[in-house]
Amino acid sequence: MTALTSHLKLLEAESIHIFREAAAQFRTPVLLYSIGKDSTVLLHLARKAFWPAKPPFPLLHVDTTWKFHDMIAFRDRTVKELGLDLIVHTNHDGLARGMNPFDHPPSIYTDIMRPQALRQALDAGGFDAAFGGARRDEEASRAKERVFSFRAAGHTWDPRLQRPEMWQLLNGRLGRGETVRVFPLSNWTEGDVWRYITLEKLDVVPLYFAADRPVVERNGQLLMVDDERMRLLPGEAPQTRKVRFRTLGCYPLTAAVESEAADLDAVVTETLEARVSERAGRLIDHDQAGAMEMKKREGYF
Amino acid sequence: MNLAALEERTSPGTAHAPGQKLGPMVRLLTCGSVDDGKSTLIGRLLWDAAGVTDDQRAAILHASHNRAVNGERIDFSLLLDGLVAEREQGITIDIAWRYFETERRRFVIIDSPGHEQYTRNMATGASHADLAILLVDARHGVKRQTRRHAAICNLVGIKKVIVAVNKMDQIDWSEERYRAIEADFAALAGNFDFAETTTIPVAALTGANVVARSAEMAWYTGPTLLDYLENVDPKVEPEDAPFRMPVQLVLRASGDFRGYAGTVTSGTISVGDRVVDARSGLGATLRRIATMDGDQPSAQKGDAVTLVLDTDLDISRGAVLSEIKRRPVNADVIEARLVWLSEKSFDPEAGYLLRTATDLTPVTSMSVSALVDFETLGVTPAHECGVNDIADCRILLGRATALDLFGDLPLTGNFVLVNAVDGATVAGGVITWVQTGAAAVGDNVLVLDRARLAGLCSDLGDSPADRAEFERRAQEVAILLRSAGVPVLIEADQ
Ligand SMILES: Nc1nc2c(ncn2[C@@H]2O[C@H](COP(=O)(O)OP(=O)(O)O)[C@@H](O)[C@H]2O)c(=O)[nH]1
Numbered sequence: 001m002t003a004l005t006s007h008l009k010l011l012e013a014e015s016i017h018i019f020r021e022a023a024a025q026f027r028t029p030v031l032l033y034s035i036g037k038d039s040t041v042l043l044h045l046a047r048k049a050f051w052p053a054k055p056p057f058p059l060l061h062v063d064t065t066w067k068f069h070d071m072i073a074f075r076d077r078t079v080k081e082l083g084l085d086l087i088v089h090t091n092h093d094g095l096a097r098g099m100n101p102f103d104h105p106p107s108i109y110t111d112i113m114r115p116q117a118l119r120q121a122l123d124a125g126g127f128d129a130a131f132g133g134a135r136r137d138e139e140a141s142r143a144k145e146r147v148f149s150f151r152a153a154g155h156t157w158d159p160r161l162q163r164p165e166m167w168q169l170l171n172g173r174l175g176r177g178e179t180v181r182v183f184p185l186s187n188w189t190e191g192d193v194w195r196y197i198t199l200e201k202l203d204v205v206p207l208y209f210a211a212d213r214p215v216v217e218r219n220g221q222l223l224m225v226d227d228e229r230m231r232l233l234p235g236e237a238p239q240t241r242k243v244r245f246r247t248l249g250c251y252p253l254t255a256a257v258e259s260e261a262a263d264l265d266a267v268v269t270e271t272l273e274a275r276v277s278e279r280a281g282r283l284i285d286h287d288q289a290g291a292m293e294m295k296k297r298e299g300y301f
Numbered sequence: 302m303n304l305a306a307l308e309e310r311t312s313p314g315t316a317h318a319p320g321q322k323l324g325p326m327v328r329l330l331t332c333g334s335v336d337d338g339k340s341t342l343i344g345r346l347l348w349d350a351a352g353v354t355d356d357q358r359a360a361i362l363h364a365s366h367n368r369a370v371n372g373e374r375i376d377f378s379l380l381l382d383g384l385v386a387e388r389e390q391g392i393t394i395d396i397a398w399r400y401f402e403t404e405r406r407r408f409v410i411i412d413s414p415g416h417e418q419y420t421r422n423m424a425t426g427a428s429h430a431d432l433a434i435l436l437v438d439a440r441h442g443v444k445r446q447t448r449r450h451a452a453i454c455n456l457v458g459i460k461k462v463i464v465a466v467n468k469m470d471q472i473d474w475s476e477e478r479y480r481a482i483e484a485d486f487a488a489l490a491g492n493f494d495f496a497e498t499t500t501i502p503v504a505a506l507t508g509a510n511v512v513a514r515s516a517e518m519a520w521y522t523g524p525t526l527l528d529y530l531e532n533v534d535p536k537v538e539p540e541d542a543p544f545r546m547p548v549q550l551v552l553r554a555s556g557d558f559r560g561y562a563g564t565v566t567s568g569t570i571s572v573g574d575r576v577v578d579a580r581s582g583l584g585a586t587l588r589r590i591a592t593m594d595g596d597q598p599s600a601q602k603g604d605a606v607t608l609v610l611d612t613d614l615d616i617s618r619g620a621v622l623s624e625i626k627r628r629p630v631n632a633d634v635i636e637a638r639l640v641w642l643s644e645k646s647f648d649p650e651a652g653y654l655l656r657t658a659t660d661l662t663p664v665t666s667m668s669v670s671a672l673v674d675f676e677t678l679g680v681t682p683a684h685e686c687g688v689n690d691i692a693d694c695r696i697l698l699g700r701a702t703a704l705d706l707f708g709d710l711p712l713t714g715n716f717v718l719v720n721a722v723d724g725a726t727v728a729g730g731v732i733t734w735v736q737t738g739a740a741a742v743g744d745n746v747l748v749l750d751r752a753r754l755a756g757l758c759s760d761l762g763d764s765p766a767d768r769a770e771f772e773r774r775a776q777e778v779a780i781l782l783r784s785a786g787v788p789v790l791i792e793a794d795q
Binding site for chain 2: 006007009010011012013014016017020021023024047048049050051052053136137143144159163164165166167168169171173174175176178186187189191192
């Protein structure tokens with residue numbers, strides 16, 4: 001096998017086990033592919049779980065049309081190279097209503113273009129289970145998330161609906177109208193994800209590596225000017241800085257960090273020594289206390 | 302302790318070059334009664350030994366200033382904040398998972414409430430742990446709660462227990478009183494199957510013996526909590542455990558590849574070894590262990606692999622591949638000890654399914670024989686059980702399934718009980734006794750076989766997929782009949 005350390009080997013085996021349990025118990029699973037590092041690991045594990053067969057489910061990408069261009073290029077290349085099925089869904093209704101990340105508060109824009117779009121896509125595809133790359137270490141309300149996380153009809157998350165999970169046993173018997181989000185990376189940390197990417201030599205979106213990029217500084221955060229749609233405030237002028245991203249999303253809503261980490265080893269070292277938690281870079285989370293849990297109740301994940 | 306001094310302290314570097322080995326991952330359950338100091342202890346461990354990020358540190362310091370009564374102390378327990386609903390409405394006290402790493406190891410802390418009304422949460426959390434820290438307040442010593450916590454750990458299979466005798470500062474760091482608690486616990490542990498118990502005197506608030514050695518307790522020469530955690534071997538594996546791999550999926554791919562995918566739950570297997578399907582008794586020789594990283598010569602407990610055999614055993618999900626000599630029992634009656642998880646009490650008329658490693662078997666009938674009092678460790682005869690109860694029960698299965706005793710092989714000897722109608726997980730249990738061929742087909746038992754379900758299943762042939770579909774339909778029919786009070790038995794493989 002590869003040179004995985006014992007703890008990564010254990011995490012890998014556990015994730016493969018989860019993939020197989022879900023594929024065996026649900027009729028129409030789909031993998032939520034958001035192109036970032038977690039999705040990269042998720043997809044790699046899915047391939048391992050069913051090898052030499054292909055993963056028995058399509059990928060679903062919810063595209064807001066405001067993702068970094070590098071992300072879309074990476075997505076299309078990955079899908080083509082691996083010969084996988086990809087469903088891209090955009091909330092066209094939201095676009096038609098003029099939704100964009102500048103004129104609307106990030107939380108409203110994001111709600112319409114992501115969770116709502118995701119619900120549309122899951123309903124349209126009739127998917128009863130969706131794999132996601134969420135990790136319990138990301139945020140406090142995630143710390144209690146299940147591996148099989150149940151959603152009532154309408155995709156709502158209710159803490160009382162969640163099933164206790166004991167030992168390695170995963171109960172996927174659905175009640176009426178229920179669907180499931182499956183989180184194979186539940187027990188991984190950000191550090192594990194990077195270490196695994198390094199040891200498995202996985203390709204990730206170049207935005208994770210430091211490079212000279214055009215950015216503006218706004219409220220103490222660095223935003224990348226990824227195309228001409230970026231609206232500059234009076235007095236703002238793009239300047240070139242050496243930056244990278246710890247998480248990826250819509251470019252006007254994702255803050256960059258200044259960094260010299262231009263390759264995997266440097267990123268891993270920087271991540272493991274990080275003094276600021278990962279989510280600090282996601283603008284939407286600063287909106288309100290317990291933002292993640294509110295989103296979850298609304299069916300974001 | 303002075304706040305300014307703590308603010309200045311930086312977290313030790315926790316970087317690991319990718320190739321550098323972190324030791325095995327350790328999953329740690331923390332349990333204690335309210336106010337024993339559990340949150341403080343975990344917070345302390347994170348603060349002193351792991352990567353608490355600057356924004357988290359700042360938030361904690363800020364919140365501590367806000368609520369500090371004496372203006373001095375950091376409230377380490379703030380590192381463990383919970384769900385909004387929990388904070389605001391006080392509902393769903395649940396298990397929380399936390400991740401940290403020190404220089405040497407990756408840790409998973411499973412934090413669950415200790416109070417009696419949360420027995421189910423604790424049992425659930427404990428089922429994922431390699432070892433448990435039991436908190437004891439040095440002023441009070443071993444209490445009924447401690448006994449119950451130890452019993453729950455034992456029930457779900459935890460083999461190593463650390464007793465952290467906390468708040469030593471409150472008893473003047475007294476060795477004498479500590480030794481008495483240590484002896485009390487040693488006596489208690491004699492009732493259980495623990496492989497190793499360790500007692501450590503600590504003061505979470507000052508950090509004594511958590512990460513740093515305590516000057517006040519020079520008489521204590523054992524490891525600090527962190528020392529112990531970084532060095533303990535989390536697994537207790539018998540030398541020569543029999544091979545088991547419950548089949549999760551049959552994988553087919555081009556070039557008529559056909560492999561059985563699953564995770565090895567016990568023992569090891571090498572190419573060339575004979576294996577047997579426990580249910581049919583059919584044997585074959587292992588030809589390949591296929592993974593995306595190339596074929597492997599052998600696989601061991603914990604490995605997620607795909608086995609290719611030299612002959613087609615015609616088995617599907619739910620089968621257990623075993624070594625030839627020591628096989629699982631093909632059981633249709635089991636006795637088990639379980640913890641009831643659902644708010645809805647046990648109902649002898651309800652339709653239940655037994656979810657074992659990868660099999661799902663309809664329950665023909667189930668009866669509770671006793672309730673276990675984990676504080677006295679006594680058993681009282683009973684016929685009912687409800688949420689948070691620990692009960693002994695007897696279960697008749699609708700068909701035989703391959704099982705082991707939990708005490709021998711935990712991962713093929715455990716189960717959850719599922720409500721067939723709404724899918725809820727209602728109980729988790731460990732198998733204590735198995736019997737085969739005992740669910741004798743009496744006059745009042747309706748046998749569901751291919752002949753009886755010919756109409757319903759007229760579209761089904763004899764392929765593995767069709768047989769699986771037959772079994773699925775038969776189970777659904779069995780559930781309906783069961784809820785109408787008709788005992789049934791499924792005979793699938795005819
Ligand atoms: N004197 C003393 N107090 C402690 C110690 N550890 C915790 N406490 C206090 O005990 C109380 C309960 O602690 P907490 O961590 O919230 O307990 P939990 O309910 O078990 O999580 C708090 O007031 C703590 O400050 C200790 O080692 N010594």
